[in-house]
Amino acid sequence: MTTALISATRAAEVDRRAQSPDRALTMRILKSAVPIFCTAAAARANSAGEPLSPTNIFAPASTPADTISGLSLLVLTITGAMFVIVLCLLLWAVVKFREKAGAGPGEPAQVYGSTQVELAWTVIPVLIVTILLLATARAIASIQNAIPPPGAVEVSVIGHQYWWEYHYKKSNVVTANELHVPVSSPVHPTPTFLSLFSADTDHSFWVPRLAGKTDLIPNHPNSMWIDPRETGVYLGQCSQYCGVQHAKMLLRVYVQTRDEFDRWLEQQSGPAAASDSTIEGRRTFESTACVNCHTIRGSTATGTFGPDLTHLMSRETIGAGAALNTPANLRRWIQDPSAFKPGCLMPAMGLSDSQLDAITAYMETLR
Amino acid sequence: MSAARATVAVVRSERAPLVDTLHEWVTTVDHKRLGILYIIYALLFLAFGGIEAIIIRIQLIRPHNTFVSPQVFNRMFTMHGTTMIFFAAMPLVFGFANYLVPLMIGARDTAFPRLNAFSFWLTAFGGLLLYFSFLGGNGLYGAGNAPDVGWFAYAPLTSRTFSPGHSTDFWILALLLSGIGSMGTAINIAATVLCMRCPGMTLGKMPLLAWLNFTMAGLVILSMSPLTAAQLMLLVDRYLGGHFFDVQAGGSAVLWMHFFWIFGHPEVYVLAIPAFAFASEIIPVFSRKPIFGYPVMVAATLAIGFISMSVWAHHMFTVGMTSAGNTFFVLSTMAIAVPTGIKIFNWLATIWGGKVQYRTPMLFCVAFLFQFLIAGLTGIMLAAAPFDWQLSGSYFVVAHFHYVIVGGILFTIFGAFYYWFPKMSGRMYNEALGKVHFWLFTAGFHLTFDFMHVPGVLGMPRRIYTYEPGRGWDIWNLVITIGVLFQAVATLVFLGNLLWSKLWGKVAGSDPWDGWTLEWSTASPPPAYNFPSLPEVRSRRPLWDLKHPEDPDWHYE
Numbered sequence: 001m002t003t004a005l006i007s008a009t010r011a012a013e014v015d016r017r018a019q020s021p022d023r024a025l026t027m028r029i030l031k032s033a034v035p036i037f038c039t040a041a042a043a044r045a046n047s048a049g050e051p052l053s054p055t056n057i058f059a060p061a062s063t064p065a066d067t068i069s070g071l072s073l074l075v076l077t078i079t080g081a082m083f084v085i086v087l088c089l090l091l092w093a094v095v096k097f098r099e100k101a102g103a104g105p106g107e108p109a110q111v112y113g114s115t116q117v118e119l120a121w122t123v124i125p126v127l128i129v130t131i132l133l134l135a136t137a138r139a140i141a142s143i144q145n146a147i148p149p150p151g152a153v154e155v156s157v158i159g160h161q162y163w164w165e166y167h168y169k170k171s172n173v174v175t176a177n178e179l180h181v182p183v184s185s186p187v188h189p190t191p192t193f194l195s196l197f198s199a200d201t202d203h204s205f206w207v208p209r210l211a212g213k214t215d216l217i218p219n220h221p222n223s224m225w226i227d228p229r230e231t232g233v234y235l236g237q238c239s240q241y242c243g244v245q246h247a248k249m250l251l252r253v254y255v256q257t258r259d260e261f262d263r264w265l266e267q268q269s270g271p272a273a274a275s276d277s278t279i280e281g282r283r284t285f286e287s288t289a290c291v292n293c294h295t296i297r298g299s300t301a302t303g304t305f306g307p308d309l310t311h312l313m314s315r316e317t318i319g320a321g322a323a324l325n326t327p328a329n330l331r332r333w334i335q336d337p338s339a340f341k342p343g344c345l346m347p348a349m350g351l352s353d354s355q356l357d358a359i360t361a362y363m364e365t366l367r
Numbered sequence: 368m369s370a371a372r373a374t375v376a377v378v379r380s381e382r383a384p385l386v387d388t389l390h391e392w393v394t395t396v397d398h399k400r401l402g403i404l405y406i407i408y409a410l411l412f413l414a415f416g417g418i419e420a421i422i423i424r425i426q427l428i429r430p431h432n433t434f435v436s437p438q439v440f441n442r443m444f445t446m447h448g449t450t451m452i453f454f455a456a457m458p459l460v461f462g463f464a465n466y467l468v469p470l471m472i473g474a475r476d477t478a479f480p481r482l483n484a485f486s487f488w489l490t491a492f493g494g495l496l497l498y499f500s501f502l503g504g505n506g507l508y509g510a511g512n513a514p515d516v517g518w519f520a521y522a523p524l525t526s527r528t529f530s531p532g533h534s535t536d537f538w539i540l541a542l543l544l545s546g547i548g549s550m551g552t553a554i555n556i557a558a559t560v561l562c563m564r565c566p567g568m569t570l571g572k573m574p575l576l577a578w579l580n581f582t583m584a585g586l587v588i589l590s591m592s593p594l595t596a597a598q599l600m601l602l603v604d605r606y607l608g609g610h611f612f613d614v615q616a617g618g619s620a621v622l623w624m625h626f627f628w629i630f631g632h633p634e635v636y637v638l639a640i641p642a643f644a645f646a647s648e649i650i651p652v653f654s655r656k657p658i659f660g661y662p663v664m665v666a667a668t669l670a671i672g673f674i675s676m677s678v679w680a681h682h683m684f685t686v687g688m689t690s691a692g693n694t695f696f697v698l699s700t701m702a703i704a705v706p707t708g709i710k711i712f713n714w715l716a717t718i719w720g721g722k723v724q725y726r727t728p729m730l731f732c733v734a735f736l737f738q739f740l741i742a743g744l745t746g747i748m749l750a751a752a753p754f755d756w757q758l759s760g761s762y763f764v765v766a767h768f769h770y771v772i773v774g775g776i777l778f779t780i781f782g783a784f785y786y787w788f789p790k791m792s793g794r795m796y797n798e799a800l801g802k803v804h805f806w807l808f809t810a811g812f813h814l815t816f817d818f819m820h821v822p823g824v825l826g827m828p829r830r831i832y833t834y835e836p837g838r839g840w841d842i843w844n845l846v847i848t849i850g851v852l853f854q855a856v857a858t859l860v861f862l863g864n865l866l867w868s869k870l871w872g873k874v875a876g877s878d879p880w881d882g883w884t885l886e887w888s889t890a891s892p893p894p895a896y897n898f899p900s901l902p903e904v905r906s907r908r909p910l911w912d913l914k915h916p917e918d919p920d921w922h923y924e
Binding site for chain 2: 204218245
């Protein structure tokens, strides 16, 4: 299903790109000009319809990412032009003025400087920098000073050592790692505003196709916003070093139609499914240390140190993206989380095989 | 006459038993010997940091690799960064400054020779303390471990909650010690430049290298102080119940960032300005022209030093500053591009119209110009705060600052090695091996750091010990790692060349490059007292005046 969503997103992206010849042209100009030719290669591969990466910053799908991408292309064009000019001068100088074999002895003309020339290469950079500063200031203001419209969805994001916790405001929904947000359109904008907190060390929320990153710092609340215009899954991950398992603190943002999103919210706000067939697993869960860290609404488990498991099976991954949420992976994770994520804070509980089977079966009912 | 005396000295030292020679080196207060000690020490740590880099790159060669554990990987990048900045780059810069500044301003030693020795040994023991953490990081209780908090050690990861044991303490103490050593050396360099210049050498007639190292010394004094203060505050937090960075008790994690980066950004220029100094000496000599626009070069250097004190928060665009705050740091950061650009143009104009000799030092300087240009331009990209919101903390940033530190700074340091090796050792290096080193290292550098920009643009964060396949990062990481191998081989060629040439190289004579500054007027290696009689200068190029009495520089300055 994930793959289907991703390819749908990619297809949409290709469509959009085909409709904007301007940008394609800019990209083509950049290709020849940009100092980091690879950046341009990335852009080219993208416009050719072969998506290079699901986390390419030059494939924006939301207003903040668009603004950044636009500014970036301007900066790349200007710096690219500067690069070409200076490179040509440098190549000319090092080739033309090399010591030639047949040339006689004696030193070249001794030139000590030239006020006019030096003034020129002071004033021109000042003008270029002024242009860049103004464009940048405008982009900063448009992203940072945006005000939430009435239809905005508000979510609190709490960074933990190696996983993400989400609280949806105006509802009791608490979930982990996989953020669901509604798609937004210019006619009916439903952006999502994120309040960012940390429970321990510094983290950073980065989903490149939706927005730039913003850090989650303890005792220093931050905020950011996204308004994705296409449905699909957007990937990202923690980008501020936060400890041993910083690498496996992955992010998934599911962008859904407004109806799907409302249904998802409704479903998530209910208590955990109860089933008599897995009563043994539930008892085992409730009588071990699991409850110290995890919450399952409707049970005695009310821990808040680890992810809320009330609707665990509605998530596609476990361990903040460390593994796909399949029964086999889930069992192995409960048995020994360090098999997927060495150094993560969930301990191996030393459960027997029958206890593992029972708990896994119970988890699988938490839809 | 001075050559005769130098020969006598050499003969005597050959006769001395090894233990006496070692004793002489350990107790020396001679600026040249301290300079060489700094340099040898730095090369040792360059090798350590290089080995750590190789381990990092092997781990990242493909997704889900298990060459090292995440814990070891995190120690490796922490130690790599800390080692390369504090115990490789800074000692290299200080070593050359120590060796060259007194010689180039016609002095017999630095202003405070004992402070000089004291500072070197503080730095030396700081480095040893850092590496002792591999053995003693956790005290007596278990296997040792090295610091794993990253080289900028953001709070609250460094609190005892998240960093139990003593690995972080070793990091703090090592930097505290070497920081005090750096300040001692900086005070010494500044005092030497101000007070020890030979007759006739006004500030306006100093070689650019002296001007630039003077600026560097000022920056070290200004920027090391906040770092040292921050290390003390962190120690107080960890052991005396302080709450500076203790977020649970109302402390501030952002405060650490400010303290660290108000050190950290000027630090870039502490390394870059001496690199500019090498380029400003090497490029004119091999272009056979004086530096273009000397007064402007000095002014641009001072401007860079001044502005560099006000740009630190561009490392913090993602921490949630106000839009006004962000815009200010965009302004100051972009402003620094102007004097830096002036420098590049002035070096270009120095080459322009010259008769350029492509010896190894000049090759490194030309590559430096090309690479520093790119590093500056990617710096402008990162200075545009919204662009930085995407690129910050990604491999693009890693590529950018390695472009600065390796492509800019290390390349000119290699150039400086080849340029002044004849002076320091009395022998010529092997030119062919020098060129092999240059081409191998340049190829490796570009394989590694050009392609490193790409995964950053494709969303790959730094400091991850592994990554998922299917993100489009695999091929780039493979190429990056291959490039590292080229660099490693090139560095071995370089070290081999130094050793071989020291032992069997051709005798260089006092002035192998037909140079213009005072160090070329004395024997190679210079005697302990540097100059038999103090020189007297009338222009910025005293040896040019000597060699061209019909058309001396002081007619024009």
